[in-house]
Every structure is written in C-alpha cells, then in structure tokens.
Amino acid sequence: MQAQVEPSGDGEEIGTRRFRAKREAILAAAADAINEQSAKGMTFADVARRVGLNTTSVTYYFKRKEDLAAAAFEHTLDYLLVMLDAAMEAPTPQARVERYLALNMARLSRVQRGEERQIAGLSYLRAMEDPVRSRLLSGWREVFRRARNLWGPAETRAQTDLNGARAHVLMENTFWLPVWLPRYDMDQLDRVEARVMDVFRHGLAGAGARWAPRPVTLPHDPAEGREAFLLAATRLINELGYRGASVQRIAGELNVTKGSFYHHLDAKDDLVIACYKRSFDTISATQRLADEQGGTHWDRLSAMFATLLGVQFSELGPLLRTTALSGLPGSVRQAMVERSNRIARRFAGTISDGIAEGTIRAVDPLVASQLVMAFLNAAFDMRKWAWSMPSERAIALYASTLAFGMFDDRAVES
Numbered sequence: 437m438q439a440q441v442e443p444s445g446d447g448e449e450i451g452t453r454r455f456r457a458k459r460e461a462i463l464a465a466a467a468d469a470i471n472e473q474s475a476k477g478m479t480f481a482d483v484a485r486r487v488g489l490n491t492t493s494v495t496y497y498f499k500r501k502e503d504l505a506a507a508a509f510e511h512t513l514d515y516l517l518v519m520l521d522a523a524m525e526a527p528t529p530q531a532r533v534e535r536y537l538a539l540n541m542a543r544l545s546r547v548q549r550g551e552e553r554q555i556a557g558l559s560y561l562r563a564m565e566d567p568v569r570s571r572l573l574s575g576w577r578e579v580f581r582r583a584r585n586l587w588g589p590a591e592t593r594a595q596t597d598l599n600g601a602r603a604h605v606l607m608e609n610t611f612w613l614p615v616w617l618p619r620y621d622m623d624q625l626d627r628v629e630a631r632v633m634d635v636f637r638h639g640l641a642g643a644g645a646r647w648a649p650r651p652v653t654l655p656h657d658p659a660e661g662r663e664a665f666l667l668a669a670t671r672l673i674n675e676l677g678y679r680g681a682s683v684q685r686i687a688g689e690l691n692v693t694k695g696s697f698y699h700h701l702d703a704k705d706d707l708v709i710a711c712y713k714r715s716f717d718t719i720s721a722t723q724r725l726a727d728e729q730g731g732t733h734w735d736r737l738s739a740m741f742a743t744l745l746g747v748q749f750s751e752l753g754p755l756l757r758t759t760a761l762s763g764l765p766g767s768v769r770q771a772m773v774e775r776s777n778r779i780a781r782r783f784a785g786t787i788s789d790g791i792a793e794g795t796i797r798a799v800d801p802l803v804a805s806q807l808v809m810a811f812l813n814a815a816f817d818m819r820k821w822a823w824s825m826p827s828e829r830a831i832a833l834y835a836s837t838l839a840f841g842m843f844d845d846r847a848v849e850s
Contacts, residue, residue, distance in 0.1 A: 459497050461487045464553035466508040474560045474677040475505040506568045508556040513575040515555050519543075520582040530843055532586040533606060534633055540610045541629045544617055557611060559757065563676040583607055587842075594848045598833050600821060605837040606636070608814035609807055615758075616806045631800040635807055639841035640787065642795045645734050647832055647839060647847070649742035652725035654718060662710075670711045674757045674816050683707075708756075709768060715755040716775050718747060719812075723782050733790030738839065740786070741812075745831045748815035749822040758813055780805045811838050 465486035469478040480491045480501055487494075498504040523536035546552040561572050583603035590596040609632070620628055641647075668689045676685075686707075726739040747753040758776065784805035790796030815834060822830035836847035 458487075462489075462494055462497055462504070463508050463511055466504050467511070467554055467556035470505065470508055470556045470560060471554060474563065475509075476560070476563055476677060478505060480504075502565065502568060506564065506572065509558065509561055509564070509572050510575065512555040512558060513572070513579055516579045517582065520579065520586070523586060524582070529587045530637060533636060533842060536583075536586065536606070537610065537629060537633055537636070540613060541625060544613055545622065545625055547614075548618065548622060554614060559611075560677040580604075580607070592848070594833075595845070597821070597825065598836070598845070598848050601818065601834045602837050602842045604814065604818055604821075605811050605834075606842065608817075609810045612806065612810035612813075628800075628803060631803040632807065635799055635804055635838065636842050638797060639836075639839050639844065640737065640790075640796055640799060640804060641734060641839050642790070642797055645795060645839075647738065647835065649738040649835075650729065650731070650735070651743040651746055652722060652729055652739055654721055654725070654743065654747070665707070666711050666714050669707050670715070670754060670756045673708065673711065674754060709772075711756045712772050712775075716772075716779065718755060719744060719779050720782075723779070723786070727786075732795040733786050733793060734795035737783075737786050737790060737796065738835070740783075741835045741839065742831055744812050745815055745834055746827065748812070749819050749827060749830055754816040754819070755813065757816060776809070780809050783808045807838060 462483060465483045466478060468486060469482050473482075478501065480494050483504065484491045484494045494504070498507065519536060519539045522539060523532045526532040526535045543552065547554050558576060561576060562569065564572055580600075580603060583606060584596075584599045586606075587599045587602060590599055617625070617628065665686065669686045672686055672689060722740050722743045726736040726743070729736070729739060731739075744755070748755060784801040787796055787799065787804050788801040791798050791801070818830075818834060822834070824830075825833075833847050836844065840846060
C-alpha cells in the first residue's frame with residue numbers, strides 16, 4: 437500500500453484530520469464498491485462519485501486502483517483483529533465466541549442506523565495480484581489463527597483441526613450476516629443475536645442424536661465437455677470472483693481455446709448462470725433425495741450435510757459461492773437470489789419438522805437455515821484442510837460445528 441502523504445506547515449493538525457477523514461471516506465466508498473462489484477469491478481470513477489470527488493482527487497490518496505483495494509482489505513483485516521482481540525479478553529471459549537458475535541452484531545446495527553459504513557468483504561481477496569495478494573493472505577491467516585484461538589490452545593492435532601473448522605464456520609457466518617440481517621427490524625436484532633448464539637452454543641441435533649449420516653447418491657454428468665467447463669469455472673470463480681475468472685483464464689485451466697468456450701456457452705454471464713443452476717440443482721436434488729430416503733428429520737438433515745460437504749470437499753465439487761452474484765445483471769441476480777431463498781426455506785422446513793418430532797432442538801428455523809446456508813456455501817474454502825484427513829472424518833468434524841455446537845468435542849472423541 438502506498439505511503440500516506442501528510443500535510444505540513446501551518447494548520448498541520450487540521451489538515452491532517454481532514455486528510456484522514458477524506459481518506460477514510462474513500463476507503464468506505466471503496467468497500468461499498470467492492471461488496472457490490474468485487475475488487476476487479478471497482479473503478480476510481482465510481483468511488484469518486486460515491487464521495488463527491490473527481491477521479492483525480494482520489495488518485496491523490498491512492499495512486500492505483502490496486503492500492504485502494506488493498507487498503508480497503510487491510511482495513512477489514514485490522515477491524516477483525518481488533519474485534520478478535522477484544523473477544524479474547526473473555527474468560528471462556530463460549531464467552532469469547534459470544535462476545536465476538538455481539539461485536540459483529542453491534543457493528544451491523546450501527547451500519548443499519550447509518551452511523552458506520554460496511555467494511556469490505558474478503559471473498560475477493562484472492563483475486564488480487566502479487567505481491568499484494570501474498571501480503572493480504574498473510575494478514576488473513578493471522579486473523580484465522582486468532583479466531584481459532586478463541587477456543588484456547590489445542591492439545592492434539594484432531595483438536596486443532598476441529599477448532600479450525602469452528603473458526604471458519606464462525607467467521608463465515610459473521611460475514612454472511614449482512615446478507616440476511618436487513619430482513620429484520622432493528623428492535624429484533626437482539627433476539628436474532630440470541631438465536632444465532634443458541635445454535636453456536638448447542639447445535640441443531642436433538643437430545644440423544646448421533647452423527648451417523650446416510651449420504652444420498654447424486655446423479656452427475658461425466659467431467660467432460662460442457663460439464664468440465666462448468667466445473668473449472670466454478671472453481672475459478674470461487675477463488676477469484678466473477679471478474680477475476682476471465683474466459684481466457686477458464687479456457688486456460690482446461691487447456692483449450694476461447695473458441696472452445698463459446699462452443700459450449702454464449703457469454704460469460706451465461707456461464708455463471710449455468711454454474712449457479714448446476715449448484716442449486718445439486719443442493720435441491722440432495723434435499724429431495726434425503727426426504728425420499730426417509731427417516732427422522734434429523735436423519736434427513738444430517739444426510740443433506742454429509743452429501744453436500746462431500747461435494748464441497750471432493751474433486752468433483754464444488755458448489756458456486758454466492759459472492760459471484762455481484763457480477764450478474766440485476767434481473768438475473770434477483771432470480772438467483774430467489775432460488776437461493778427457496779433452498780434456505782426448505783432447510784428451514786426440515787428443521788421445523790424435526791423440532792415438531794423432537795429430533796432437532798427447538799431453534800429458530802429461519803435463523804438456523806441462514807447459518808446452514810453460510811456453513812455449506814463456505815465449505816469450499818476448507819477443501820485443503822479436508823484433504824489432509826479421511827473424507828468421512830473431515831465431514832464429521834466440519835458438520836459438528838452446527839450439528840452439536842461449537843463447544844462439543846464428540847467429533848474428536850469418536
């Protein structure tokens with residue numbers, strides 16, 4: 437990131453305050469642009485418009501667009517570290533997680549009241565170019581390490597693995613909060629926070645429930661032709677974002693020409709839509725087949741978890757991350773959001789029916805379904821973690837975070 441040029445001379449203190457205030461306003465506008473369009477899609481002109489400046493004025497603070505994006509990401513990383521350090525002051529793992537959630541909810545409440553701007557999401561961090569990318573990823577690893585430390589020192593490798601899964605699910609769910617929290621009135625946020633923490637603390641499984649899933653068998657096409665394009669595109673878009681995964685890059689991943697790409701798909705938007713349809717069809721098929729397989733609603737939910745985590749951790753995966761939505765035209769994006777909401781409602785229905793029969797705890801089904809969506813959507817990022825152990829163990833460890841709560845060690849002990 438470029439060095440700051442601090443004003444000097446008479447009125448230096450006032451000038452410095454103004455400089456910092458303007459710089460912070462530019463960073464906040466950049467965060468909004470990144471969240472809407474990704475770091476690749478953000479432009480100086482758009483950021484300048486959001487703060488009432490011309491483009492030249494923005495370049496006074498940040499010489500290149502990459503400098504501005506990096507500074508916005510670094511601001512987010514610093515913000516997360518401050519919240520994690522504050523959470524670590526609590527005496528127990530449960531109290532630390534509860535405090536970290538409370539700090540995030542308080543921040544989002546301030547955002548909804550217009551008292552604070554949203555921070556830049558980190559989904560597009562990997563799309564940055566080196567050497568900036570390496571520096572930012574190093575910062576993210578430090579954030580993740582401190583998040584894992586909320587559970588205290590681990591005495592075994594298995595405990596380290598489990599704490600890593602817990603940290604990931606916690607962080608991803610707090611990143612997902614801005615997507616669904618605006619559906620609630622401000623006076624309901626304390627209740628929502630309590631319901632989220634209840635799932636984090638105790639999980640979804642009812643008393644006496646065990647982790648013994650029966651994954652369903654999903655139909656799949658051979659990884660060739662159009663299916664190969666969709667698979668390669670999904671992986672690249674998950675890693676680099678919609679704008680970072682160019683047609684040329686996707687074609688290069690498959691060692692084919694751009695012409696071959698257009699033989700299978702008409703345009704890049706068509707590709708992303710097809711990737712989403714493939715992912716949503718996979719989730720919907722899993723939900724339907726788990727219901728057809730029968731058993732209690734806990735059996736069905738655990739079958740859904742095991743099947744979809746298996747997809748996310750396998751070579752034939754993954755599912756497309758919802759962050760790619762920001763690159764799509766508005767009408768198409770809305771259609772994809774509606775499909776996602778239908779999937780979430782079906783999870784809520786399974787949870788609600790499980791509560792009625794006593795195999796799933798009495799949780800808020802709508803809140804729990806959003807936690808499930810984030811937990812499944814983000815599992816892609818843990819594939820290297822999962823590949824370091826047998827697949828069934830990786831799935832059991834990761835699933836335990838929401839199945840039995842973030843403080844239950846039975847997945848390590850089994």
